Amino acid sequence: DAGVIQSPRHEVTEMGQEVTLRCKPISGHNSLFWYRQTMMRGLELLIYFNNNVPIDDSGMPEDRFSAKMPNASFSTLKIQPSEPRDSAVYFCASSLPPLLSGNTIYFGEGSWLTVV
Amino acid sequence: EDQVTQSPEALRLQEGESSSLNCSYTVSGLRGLFWYRQDPGKGPEFLFTLYSAGEEKEKERLKATLTKKESFLHITAPKPEDSATYLCAVRYQGGKLIFGQGTELSVKP
Numbered sequence: 001d002a003g004v005i006q007s008p009r010h011e012v013t014e015m016g017q018e019v020t021l022r023c024k025p026i027s028g029h030n031s032l033f034w035y036r037q038t039m040m041r042g043l044e045l046l047i048y049f050n051n052n053v054p055i056d057d058s059g060m061p062e063d064r065f066s067a068k069m070p071n072a073s074f075s076t077l078k079i080q081p082s083e084p085r086d087s088a089v090y091f092c093a094s095s096l097p098p099l100l101s102g103n104t105i106y107f108g109e110g111s112w113l114t115v116v
Numbered sequence: 117e118d119q120v121t122q123s124p125e126a127l128r129l130q131e132g133e134s135s136s137l138n139c140s141y142t143v144s145g146l147r148g149l150f151w152y153r154q155d156p157g158k159g160p161e162f163l164f165t166l167y168s169a170g171e172e173k174e175k176e177r178l179k180a181t182l183t184k185k186e187s188f189l190h191i192t193a194p195k196p197e198d199s200a201t202y203l204c205a206v207r208y209q210g211g212k213l214i215f216g217q218g219t220e221l222s223v224k225p
Contacts (some may be wrong), residue, residue, distance in 0.1 A: 004159075107152075
C-alpha cells in the first residue's frame with residue numbers, strides 16, 4: 001500500500017491567503033485524523049473523522065480552520081485567512097476500525113506550512 | 117484531565133549504552149498505548165501497541181512494557197541509527213490519540 005498521502009509537502013504563503021492541505025488515507029481505513037506539530041506544543045489533534053463524519057473537532061484552533069471529508073478517500077484542511085502563527089507541520093493519519101486493526105494509526109509524511 | 121508525559125526530554129547515549137524512556141499517563145478508558153519513532157522531516161512511524169498492564173513487545177533492540185500508569189521503552193545496546201525522537205501516545209474511549217512531547221534520543225558512535 002502507498003500509505004497516507006499528503007499534499008503539498010511544502011507550502012510558503014503570505015499572511016491572509018487561503019491554504020488548503022490535502023490527504024488521501026490508506027485504502028479501507030475508515031478513521032482519519034488531522035494533527036499539527038510545533039516545537040512548542042508537540043503533536044496536537046485538530047479533528048478526526050469516522051466514516052467521513054467529523055467526530056471531534058475540539059482541537060480546531062478557531063473558525064479560520066475547517067476540515068472536510070467528502071468521501072472515504074479524500075480529506076482537506078483549510079485555513080482562511082492564514083496567519084504566521086499557523087506555521088507548523090500538519091499531519092494526516094488514518095486507521096481501520098479499532099476492533100479490526102488494534103487501533104494502529106498510520107501517519108503521512110506531513111505538509112510543512114510557512115506563513116510569512 | 118487526560119495527559120501523557122514523557123521523560124527525559126532529551127537523552128544522549130554512547131553506542132552500546134542501554135537505557136530506558138518513560139511515558140506516564142492519566143487517561144480514563146485506555147484503548148491502547150502506542151510508541152512511535154519520528155525522524156527529522158518525517159511523519160511518526162509506528163513501533164508498538166500495548167493494551168494491558170504486564171504486556172511486553174519487542175522489536176530488534178527495542179522493548180516496550182506497560183503498567184497501569186506508565187510505559188517504558190527499553191533500548192538495549194543502541195546504535196547511531198536508533199537516534200530519533202520517540203513519541204508515546206494514548207488512545208482512549210472515544211477514539212482520540214493523545215501524544216506526549218517526545219524524547220529526543222541521540223546515540224553517538
